[in-house]
Structures are given as C-alpha cells and as structure tokens.
Amino acid sequence: MGRISFSCLFPAAWHFSLPSQILSRLLLPPFRQLFIVGLLFFLLGTVYLLLVTGKLPANWITKENHFHRHMARVTDVDATDASNPDLNYGLVVDCGSSGSRIYVYCWPSHNGNPRELLDIRQMRDQNRKSVVMKIKPGISKMAQTPEKASDYIYPLLSFAAEHIPKNKHIETPLYILCTAGMRILPESQQEAILEDLRTDIPVHFNFLFSDSHVEVISGKQEGVYAWIGINFVLGKFNHAHNDAVVEVNVPGSDQQEALVRKRTAGVLDMGGVSTQIAFEVPKTVSFTSPQQEEVAKNLLAEFNLGCDAHQTDHVYRVYVSTFLGFGGNAARQRYEERLIENTTTRNKLLGQHVGETAESPLPDPCLPADLQDQIGTPEQKLHVLGTGDFDQCRHRLQGFLKLTNETQTSLSGVFKPPIDYNNSQFYGFSEFYYCMEDVLRMGGDYNTSKYAQAAKSYCATQWKTLKERFDSGLYASHADLHRLQYQCFKSAWMYEVLHSGFSFPTDYKNLKTVFLVYDKEVQWTLGAILFRTRFLPLRDIQQESLKGVHSHWRHSFSFVNNHYLFLVCFFIVLLSIILYMLRLRRIHRRAAQHCSPSSVPWLEEGLGSPTLPINL
Structure with a gap:
C-alpha cells in the first residue's frame, strides 16, 4: 500500500500524522496562550476545591496541615x-496540704484549627529537667x-520569673x-490569705494575674x-x-x-x-429519685474544653467522686480499729484473753502467714x-465498703x-499500681485471675521467707518492710474496691x-491550665486571620466562594474548547478550498499521490 500524502491539506514540510498536524496548527498564537491559561485555571481550581473539601491524599496536604495532624505532644x-x-508561657501554683509547688508550662502559637487544643507541655531547662520548684510547709500554715x-x-x-523571658x-x-489543706480552714481564714495574695503579687510581679486567678478549688x-x-x-x-x-x-x-x-x-x-x-x-x-438527681448534680461536671462555645467537639460530661477513708492506709486503720473493738467486746462477754499477749494472738487473714504484729494504742493494743x-x-x-442495695451506687x-x-478504658494510679507492681511485679494490664492468684500466693507465703527475699534485695527500690x-491487706482491699465497690x-x-x-x-495542674487557657486560641486565630490572603489564602474564602471559583475555571476551559472547534472548522474549510478535485479519488483508493504544486 502506498504512502498517503496530505500535502493538499497542510504544508509539505509537515511530516506528522493527522492528529499531530491538527494540534500543531491549533496551538498557534493567540489560541495556544488561551488554551494554556484555561488549562492552568482548570487544574488550579480542581486542586483548590479538592483541598478545601479534604479529598486530597494525606501526602498532598500543606506542610501546615501536616503539622496539625502530627503535633508534638507533652x-x-x-x-x-x-x-x-x-x-507562650503559663504558671500554676499547687498549694497543697504539705507544701506548694509551681509548674511552668509553655506552648507554641495555636495552629488555627478551632477544634484543636493548645499544645501545652512542661517547660524544661537546659538539662532537660522540668522547671518545677517546691517549698514547705503548706500555705494553710499561714x-x-x-x-x-x-x-x-x-x-x-x-x-x-527567672526562667520566663521578661518580655513575656x-x-x-x-x-x-489551693487544695485540701486550705479547704479545712474556716472561710474567713481562707479569704484573708487569698486577699493578701491578690493585693501584693501584682506589686512585685507583672504576670497576667487577676483576682479570679487565685482560689481554693x-x-x-x-x-x-x-x-x-x-x-x-x-x-x-x-x-x-x-x-x-463512643x-x-x-450536654x-x-x-x-x-x-x-x-x-x-x-x-x-x-x-x-x-x-x-x-x-x-x-x-x-436517668435517676431513680429526686434525691439521687440532687446528689448527682454535685458529682457530674459538664464543661466545654474547646475555645469555641458553639462547637461540640470538646463538650464533656464527667463524673468525679472522692471517697475519704477509702485509701489503703485509712482502710487498714479502720480495719484494725474494728478488730480491737470486736475482740475487746468478745473477750469481756466470754471471759477470754485473745490477743492480749503474744502467746495468744488474734488470727488475722489479711497479714502474711505467721507474721506477728501489734495494733492499736499502748493503752489498748492487740497482738495479731x-x-x-x-x-x-x-x-x-x-x-x-458500706454498700447499699440501691441501684447506680458504689462505695458508701x-x-x-x-x-x-464493653466500650471503656481505665487507668489506675497510686495504690492500684503499687499493689500490682512493688511486690507482685505485674503492673500494667490488669488481669483479675492472674492478680488474684499472685496475691493469694503472696499472702500464703511464710513471713520468714518473705523477709529473706527482702534481705537478699529481691524487692530493692520497689518495696520496704511496711x-x-x-501487701496482703492492700491487695485484697484494692480487689474489693474495684470489683465490689465500683462493680467492675x-x-x-x-x-x-x-x-x-x-x-x-502527670499532675492535675496540667488539666487546670488546659481548662483555664482554653479561650487563648481565639486570640491566635484572630491574629492569624489578619496576616492576609498571601500567607493563609485557604482561610480567606468561604466554601461557597470555592465552588464559584471552580465554576469560573470550568467555563473558561469550556469557552476555550468552543473557540478551538470554531478554529478547526475554519481550517477544514480553508483546506477544502485549496485541494484539487483530482486528488480525491487517490485518497479514496489509497494510492500514492502525485507531486502537486503548493498553492498558498
């Protein structure tokens, strides 16, 4: 089959296929610039719309947004x-019963997303140690x-003040x-101490401090x-x-x-x-009675931790209850007092002398096997x-545990x-950890059967054996003789509080x-500064919006305007296509006028064309 020549339609110097020739003809000024500009607007509009609607892959998001997703934490x-x-910096003084401690916190400017919290962490010195200082005694001594x-x-x-830059x-x-130590003082004494702080601190320090910044919580x-x-x-x-x-x-x-x-x-x-x-x-x-509802009001805290009161992302309803006398040491003291009281009463009724001497001790299942101990005061002591x-x-x-038969109740x-x-997670601190780790060495994930078996084995071990293990350093840095x-008592107490008291x-x-x-x-002071500075991000967000469209152009358009921009780009490309179609039609017409009629049969028959003169 002979080679087809299109020299009747296009100049002889063009040695490309028909689509390439047409495209080359089309991409001439001024249509080439119009096509490129239209295509560019179309691509930019599409990328912009996808970016706003969040359809881009994670690795396409801006560096700023990537930082938002992977913020450094405390x-x-x-x-x-x-x-x-x-x-930025913030200070919290924890005025406890035995002493007061100041924590210095710091955080970078807010990232601009009203649904995210400040990235607050403890300030660290050049040795990477937390900037913390403690003094004794407690402020209640004043x-x-x-x-x-x-x-x-x-x-x-x-x-x-020495660690925070002066200009900050x-x-x-x-x-x-102020916490427990101040709570037990009369209100008049509390107020006198607080008033002195409110009056004198602003005289010596220029921190951001107002009357509401000091209180007994x-x-x-x-x-x-x-x-x-x-x-x-x-x-x-x-x-x-x-x-x-969940x-x-x-609320x-x-x-x-x-x-x-x-x-x-x-x-x-x-x-x-x-x-x-x-x-x-x-x-x-739901409450079973009006009395229960009234009690619940004092135990349920409803708050918004976010900076925007109209957003519900960080609205929480938290139940908090503290049970005095239910700590490990206090429970043991109550237990011993009950033992002394019951034994003394029984001895009087039956004329016995159980526990009065080491030769006739009172059996105590909550102490390791064969451990001899004395409980009570010198005036009223008991051998166990x-x-x-x-x-x-x-x-x-x-x-x-002082449990009742009422539903939705726990200790006392x-x-x-x-x-x-089935859809919850809990973290246990202090005795919940010490009971599992200091002696049993199983802190971490709690397993009821394993824990009970380990505690049962420990309780049944002879005290002489436990003492030998201690003297050999087996429990070094983890536990003392106390x-x-x-350990046996506290293991049992923790078990009962968890499963019988809180019904786990x-x-x-x-x-x-x-x-x-x-x-x-982790100290409660971290939560305090998070809650009390929750509105500060609004300041950063407002300042960020004033920087202009060049630095944060994505935030300067509304969602509706983003769609308008896309539509404009689309119509520009559509107009470009229409103009090209018109140009293509003119090209075909012009080519038909210059072609010879005798060349048509050769085209139809697929034969080689003769050399034809080019008429321009």
Whole structure:
C-alpha cells in the first residue's frame, strides 16, 4: 500500500500524522496562550476545591496541615527554646496540704484549627529537667499570719520569673490554686490569705494575674483537672483518628443524633487516705429519685474544653467522686480499729484473753502467714498473727465498703452512673499500681485471675521467707518492710474496691495500672491550665486571620466562594474548547478550498499521490 500524502491539506514540510498536524496548527498564537491559561485555571481550581473539601491524599496536604495532624505532644523532653518569640508561657501554683509547688508550662502559637487544643507541655531547662520548684510547709500554715502569705509564695514566683523571658511576663497567666489543706480552714481564714495574695503579687510581679486567678478549688474541680490532664497526655482529645470511638449525647445540645468521637479514659486513684474515680458519662443519665438527681448534680461536671462555645467537639460530661477513708492506709486503720473493738467486746462477754499477749494472738487473714504484729494504742493494743488467707480477707473487707442495695451506687452508697464496660478504658494510679507492681511485679494490664492468684500466693507465703527475699534485695527500690507487711491487706482491699465497690466485672480487660504516662508523671495542674487557657486560641486565630490572603489564602474564602471559583475555571476551559472547534472548522474549510478535485479519488483508493504544486 502506498504512502498517503496530505500535502493538499497542510504544508509539505509537515511530516506528522493527522492528529499531530491538527494540534500543531491549533496551538498557534493567540489560541495556544488561551488554551494554556484555561488549562492552568482548570487544574488550579480542581486542586483548590479538592483541598478545601479534604479529598486530597494525606501526602498532598500543606506542610501546615501536616503539622496539625502530627503535633508534638507533652511527651517532648527537649530543652525549651526560651528565645523562640512564638512560645507562650503559663504558671500554676499547687498549694497543697504539705507544701506548694509551681509548674511552668509553655506552648507554641495555636495552629488555627478551632477544634484543636493548645499544645501545652512542661517547660524544661537546659538539662532537660522540668522547671518545677517546691517549698514547705503548706500555705494553710499561714492561717494565723495571712499577711505573710505573699512572702511565703515569693520564692516560687521569683523562680518562675527567672526562667520566663521578661518580655513575656506581661502575657503569662498565673494561677494559684489551693487544695485540701486550705479547704479545712474556716472561710474567713481562707479569704484573708487569698486577699493578701491578690493585693501584693501584682506589686512585685507583672504576670497576667487577676483576682479570679487565685482560689481554693473543690475536690470535684481537682478531679476534673486530673481527668483532663491524663486524657490530654494520652491524646484522647485528638478526634482526627477514631480508632476507639463512643457515641456521646452532648450536654446542653439540642441535636438529635449522638456525636461520635474518640473514647476517653477513666481514672482510678487510690492514695493513703482517699480513693477517687473519674470518667466520662457519654449518655444522658436517668435517676431513680429526686434525691439521687440532687446528689448527682454535685458529682457530674459538664464543661466545654474547646475555645469555641458553639462547637461540640470538646463538650464533656464527667463524673468525679472522692471517697475519704477509702485509701489503703485509712482502710487498714479502720480495719484494725474494728478488730480491737470486736475482740475487746468478745473477750469481756466470754471471759477470754485473745490477743492480749503474744502467746495468744488474734488470727488475722489479711497479714502474711505467721507474721506477728501489734495494733492499736499502748493503752489498748492487740497482738495479731497472720494466717495469709486472701479470700477470707476479702470477705472481711466487704463490710467496710458500706454498700447499699440501691441501684447506680458504689462505695458508701454514693451515686455512680452506669459504665459501659464493653466500650471503656481505665487507668489506675497510686495504690492500684503499687499493689500490682512493688511486690507482685505485674503492673500494667490488669488481669483479675492472674492478680488474684499472685496475691493469694503472696499472702500464703511464710513471713520468714518473705523477709529473706527482702534481705537478699529481691524487692530493692520497689518495696520496704511496711509494704511487705501490708501487701496482703492492700491487695485484697484494692480487689474489693474495684470489683465490689465500683462493680467492675471480674473479666474486665481494659484497666491499665501505671505510675507514669508516657514516661512522665502527670499532675492535675496540667488539666487546670488546659481548662483555664482554653479561650487563648481565639486570640491566635484572630491574629492569624489578619496576616492576609498571601500567607493563609485557604482561610480567606468561604466554601461557597470555592465552588464559584471552580465554576469560573470550568467555563473558561469550556469557552476555550468552543473557540478551538470554531478554529478547526475554519481550517477544514480553508483546506477544502485549496485541494484539487483530482486528488480525491487517490485518497479514496489509497494510492500514492502525485507531486502537486503548493498553492498558498
């Protein structure tokens, strides 16, 4: 078959196929520029629309958004760069019963997303140590000399002032929050101490400080702050990844459908004196009586942790309850007092002398086997001998929980909302961790059967054997003799508080006992500053919006305008195509006028064409 020549349609110098020739003909000024401009607008409009609607792949998002998704959290241990002008600071003084401690926090400017919280972390010095200072005694010791309260706290504020750049002092919020030690003082003495701080601190320091920044907080507030701090460190307030979700009926909201977001963690904390529980209540609670509803108001805290009051992403309903006398040491003291009382009464009724001498000790199932101990006061003491029976100890301790038959109650008959144990997670601190780790060496994920078996084995071990293990250094840096003596009791007490008091199922798998969260101790002060600075991001967002369209052009258009831009780009490309079609039609007409009629049969027959003159 001969070669087809199109020299009648196009110049002889064009040695391309028909599509290439037509395209080359079309891409001549001014249509080439129009095509390129239209195509460019179309591509930009498409990319822009996809970016706004969030349809681009994760690796296409801007560097700024990529940073938002992978924010550095408070686990950072690098020294704080105090020369960074974009770094902000905040101070919280924890005025406890035994002493006061100041924490210095810092955070970068807010990223501009109103649904995200400030990235607050503890400030660290050049040695990467947390900037913290503690003094003794507690501020409540100033009750008789309230005019010296500001002198008492002066060293803490001076310490913080040395670490924070001077030009940042005026915008650094200072909060002085007093806890248990101040709560037991009469209100008049509390107010006298607080008034001295309000009056004198602004004279010596120019931190951002107002009258409302110093107060005596309730146990409920302290519990909420602890819950906030732990969940913040765990990343539970980052709702971008819903690997573990829960449906939430947002408090105070009229929306019908439940909000689906990341599941938060509950907190169990058992100290020496008290035990505390705090967890989110995702669904609306129903009450069995008006009295129960009234009690619940004092135990449920509803708050918005976000900076925008109209957004529901960070609206939480948290149950917090503190049980005085239910800590490990306080429970043991109550137990011993009951033993002495019951034994003394029985001895008098029956004419016995059980426990009065070491030769006739009172059996105690809550002490290791064969451990001899004396309890009570010198005036009324009792000799006891451990029998190491874990199950019998548990049975005895159930009466100290003060449970009732009412529904939705826990220790001492206090109201407790139902917990969805199948979709929950809890972290246990203090005694919940010590009971599992210091001696049994099984801290971490809690398994009821393994824990009970380990505790039962420990209780049944002869005290002589336990003492030999201790002397050989087996429990070095983990436990002392006091822990060894009362490990059996505290193991049983923790078990009963968890399963009988708080009604956790024995097959519950989502309790983790810890001392540190991400290798660091989490204080309630972190939650306090997160809550009290929650509106500061609005300032950063407003400042960011003033920087102009060139630096943050994506935020300067509304969603409707984004669609308008796309439509404009689309019509520009459509107009370009129409113009090209018209141009193509003119080209065909012009070619038909210059072609010879005799060439048509050759084209139809597929024969080689003769050499034809080119008529321009």
